[in-house]
Amino acid sequence: MFLAKELEKGGLLDKLTSAHGPTGYEGEVRNIIKKEIENYVDDIKVDKMGNIVAHKKGNGPKIMIAAHMDEVGFIITGYNKDGTLKFRGLGGVNQLAIPSKPVLIGEKKLKGVIGAKAIHLQNAEERKKPFNYSNCCIDIGAKSKDEAMQKVEYGEYAVFDTEYDSFGENLIKGKAFDDRIGCLVIMEILKEKYNCDLYGVFNVQEEVGSRGANISAFNVQPDLAIVLEGTICADMPNIPDNKKATEVNKGPAISIMDKKSIFSNDMVDEIIKCCDENKIPYQRRASIAGGNDAGVIHTVGNGTSKIAAISVPCRYIHSSISVASQKDYLNTVKLLNYYLKKF
Numbered sequence: 001m002f003l004a005k006e007l008e009k010g011g012l013l014d015k016l017t018s019a020h021g022p023t024g025y026e027g028e029v030r031n032i033i034k035k036e037i038e039n040y041v042d043d044i045k046v047d048k049m050g051n052i053v054a055h056k057k058g059n060g061p062k063i064m065i066a067a068h069m070d071e072v073g074f075i076i077t078g079y080n081k082d083g084t085l086k087f088r089g090l091g092g093v094n095q096l097a098i099p100s101k102p103v104l105i106g107e108k109k110l111k112g113v114i115g116a117k118a119i120h121l122q123n124a125e126e127r128k129k130p131f132n133y134s135n136c137c138i139d140i141g142a143k144s145k146d147e148a149m150q151k152v153e154y155g156e157y158a159v160f161d162t163e164y165d166s167f168g169e170n171l172i173k174g175k176a177f178d179d180r181i182g183c184l185v186i187m188e189i190l191k192e193k194y195n196c197d198l199y200g201v202f203n204v205q206e207e208v209g210s211r212g213a214n215i216s217a218f219n220v221q222p223d224l225a226i227v228l229e230g231t232i233c234a235d236m237p238n239i240p241d242n243k244k245a246t247e248v249n250k251g252p253a254i255s256i257m258d259k260k261s262i263f264s265n266d267m268v269d270e271i272i273k274c275c276d277e278n279k280i281p282y283q284r285r286a287s288i289a290g291g292n293d294a295g296v297i298h299t300v301g302n303g304t305s306k307i308a309a310i311s312v313p314c315r316y317i318h319s320s321i322s323v324a325s326q327k328d329y330l331n332t333v334k335l336l337n338y339y340l341k342k343f
Contacts, residue, residue: 003166003172003326004326004329004330006184006188007166007172007326007329008166009164009165009166012036012184012187013164013172013174013180013181013184014164014174015032016029016032016033016176016180016183016184017162017164017174017175017176017177017180018164018174018175019032020104020107020109020157020159021069021070021071021159021176021180022070022071022072022073022074022075022090022091022157022158022159023070023071023072023073023090023091023204023205023206023207023208024070024090024157024204024205024208025070025073025157026050026069026070026204026205027050029069029070029180029183030046030050030052030069030202033052033069033183033187033202034046034052036187037054037187037190037200040056040190040191041054041055041056041190041200042055042056042057043055043057047215047216047219048215049204049205049211049212049215049216050204050212051201051202051203051204051212051213051215051216052069052200052201052202053199053200053201053216053219053220054190054199054200054201054202055197055198055199055200056190056194056197056198056199056200057197058194058195058196058197058198059195059196059197060195060196060197060343061196061197061223061224061343062196062197062199062220062221062222062223062224063196063197063198063199063222063223063224063225063226063340063343064199064201064216064217064220064222064224064225064226064297065186065189065198065199065200065201065225065226065227065228065336065340066186066200066201066202066203066213066216066225066226066227066228066293066297067179067182067183067185067186067201067202067203067227067228067229068179068182068183068202068203068204068205068206068207068210068212068213068292068293069179069180069183069202069203069204070091070203070204070205070206070207070212071091071159071175071176071178071179071180071207072089072090072091072092072093072178072207072318073089073090073091073093073157073158073159073160074087074088074089074090074093074103074138074157074158074159075087075088075089075090075155075156075157075158076105076138076152076153076154076155076156076157076158077154077155078154079145079148079149079154080137080145080148081144081145082143082144082145083140083141083142083143083144083145083147083148084115084137084138084139084140084142084148085105085112085137085138085139085140085148085152086133086137087133087136087137087138087158088133089133090157090207090208091207091208091318092207092318093318093319094318094319095130095131095132095133096130096131097316097319097320098114098131098136098320099114099115099116099131099136100113100114100115100116101113101114101160101161101320102114102160102161103138103158103159103160103161104158104159104160104161105138105140105152105156105157105158106152106153106156106157106158110140110151110152111140111161112138112139112140112141112158113138113139114136114137114138114139115136115137115138115139116131116135116136116137117135138158140152159175159176160175160319160320160321162174162175162320162321166326170249170325170326170327171248171323171324171325171326172323172324172325172326173321173322173323173324174321174322175320175321175322176322177230177312177314177317177322177323177324178229178230178231178314178317178318178322179206179228179229179230180230181230181312181314181324181329182227182228182229182230182311182312183202183228184329185228185312185329185332185333185336186200186201186202186228187200188333189333189336189337189340192337192340192341194340194341194343195341195343196340196343198340199220199222201213201216201220203216203293206292206293210260210291210292210293210295210296212293213293213296213297213300214296214300217293217296217297217300217301218300218301221301221302222297222304223304223306224267224304224306224307225294225297225298225304225306225307225308226267226307226308226309226310226336226339227292227293227294227297227307227308227309227310228309228310228311228312228332228336229292229309229310229311229312230311230312230314230317230322230324231245231246231253231255231285231290231311231312231313231314231317232245232246232290232313232314232317233245233246233247233248233313233314233315233317233323233324234246235247235248235313235315236315242286244286245285245286246283246285246286246311246313247283247313248313248315248323248324248325248328249325249327249328250281250282250283250313250328251275251280251281251282251283251327251328251331252280252282252283252310252311252312252328252331252332252335253282253283253284253285253310253311253312253313254268254271254272254282254283254284254285254308254309254310254311255268255284255285255308255309255310255311256268256284256285260291260292260294260295260296263294263307263308263309264305264306264307264308266306267306267307267308268308270339270342271308271310271335271339274335274338274339274342275335277338278334278335278338280331280334280335280338281327281331282331282335283313285309285311292309294307294308294309310332310335310336311332312324312325312328312329312332313325313328
């Protein structure tokens with residue numbers, strides 16, 4: 001199977017997704033992005049929130065393309081007598097997917113495993129209830145509370161320990177595709193030349209309410225904005241067709257609306273026309289669930305009604321692993337490139 005260089009094991013997406021970047025702790029991801037794009041833009045600024053704002057100077061409208069650097073993760077909230085750790089979510093982690101998953105804790109990348117009561121020990125009533133933070137713990141191999149306190153500080157973060165790789169036909173798997181795959185799209189786009197005044201923005205803290213985007217949008221004040229996302233994909237056998245928000249290998253997903261935004265009909269029509277003219281497969285995102293940074297970008301400062309969201313479909317987001325299609329990623333890059341060159 002042929003993979004684009006940036007999608008190969010050891011490539012740029014591997015580096016981005018293997019990096020630690022839970023909400024509020026995006027520094028490792030930020031450093032990778034800054035280093036990779038510095039030769040392709042005129043100016044890079046990091047604001048006080050930690051957002052990256054990269055500027056490619058040009059004429060015409062001020063266009064902002066945005067993705068978020070943070071991933072869902074965990075924060076350590078206490079210690080148990082047996083040396084295991086108490087924890088809670090950073091962002092909307094799928095709690096049903098947390099038991100028995102390996103994690104890495106803090107900058108030292110201390111190894112741990114999310115533990116839960118074995119099914120053999122559960123009574124009939126317990127088996128009916130899903131696991132959650134109150135009945136799980138993180139096992140770091142400590143033998144006592146004192147030992148655990150010496151190894152892990154209160155308030156340290158944890159992320160899933162997931163290996164990036166390719167498999168099947170054109171498929172890739174790894175953690176944090178929401179939204180490192182959107183970040184990668186922008187990083188590739190910034191390598192090209194455009195006539196518009198282009199801002200490539202990499203936001204922090206999207207998973208806890210788009211806090212970073214409030215600041216970056218206020219500072220940029222775009223005339224037009226496009227949010228790049230790794231979005232919900234529900235092409236599974238137990239999901240009826242009318243519930244399949246997006247499907248892998250069907251092309252970039254173009255949103256109509258979600259819980260935070262109603263997207264510009266004019267922009268959506270222009271994007272679809274661009275797909276048709278350049279024979280790029282696409283799909284409409286058939287769900288209004290969820291939201292992203294677009295919800296604040298178009299309402300900050302003077303605001304803008306010119307906003308759209310283009311997404312790469314990703315299975316199993318907000319869990320320990322995601323699956324996406326190389327073709328969908330490449331077609332998203334191709335679409336955005338053609339669209340921006342219209343200006």
